[in-house]
Amino acid sequence: MSEPQVILGTNRTGVQTSPEGTARQLEATRMFPADVPGDMSVYTAERERAIREADLIGSVPPPATTKGMVKTALDKTIGKAPEVLIDKLGERLAFERTGVRLYEAMVAKATSAPGADPALVETLRSIQADELEHMNIVREAIETLGGDPTAMTPCADVAGVKAMGVLQVLTDPRTTVSQSMSAILTIELEDNAAWELLIELAQKGGHPLIAKRFKHALEQEETHLATVRQFIRTDLLEQVS
């Protein structure tokens, strides 16, 4: 990155820039208190009440195919509650699919940034291809277990909500490559932890072949994480030295 990504400017968000404005803001907080009277414990109590009354986010559908149902029934004798694995597989599928789109946004960012680095774009495209491959590995695993990969499982729903912040950072035209790569780091850290856990779950559930394919994905995710971390590190160190 030859162009500076952090600039000095007329930022007036800090209290030091306007002691008078700060006093008026403090006065305003006294004049217009929060809608819900009381301190944080009131919010906590309200949240607790809502949690007790709420339904679950969703459910895992029963296997659609006869073949799958038999397989699931058989698997139940080996591993307990296959729906737990299906739920987490649904989450992985949603996350990897989102990953492909996030990297698409990242490519646009890296391509159009001042001082664009073609090597970075190439790396991003290669990671994106891996994420697509992972998505298909998970889809096949769900099909093997008799599940419907198009069904949104509860954990898949949660994964979608979680990734929204990252998507917003990446698709905001004003964010820099560095800021966007930091958002990508969040994704890659989770990718690593999630694949590790999936391998364990698949093994425990009696699916060694699925676990073996997942190990391949984990190895690729480890490389993604190292690559993203190294990029962020080099980029920032170059700016300060």
Ligand SMILES: [Fe+2]
């Ligand atoms: Fe990844």
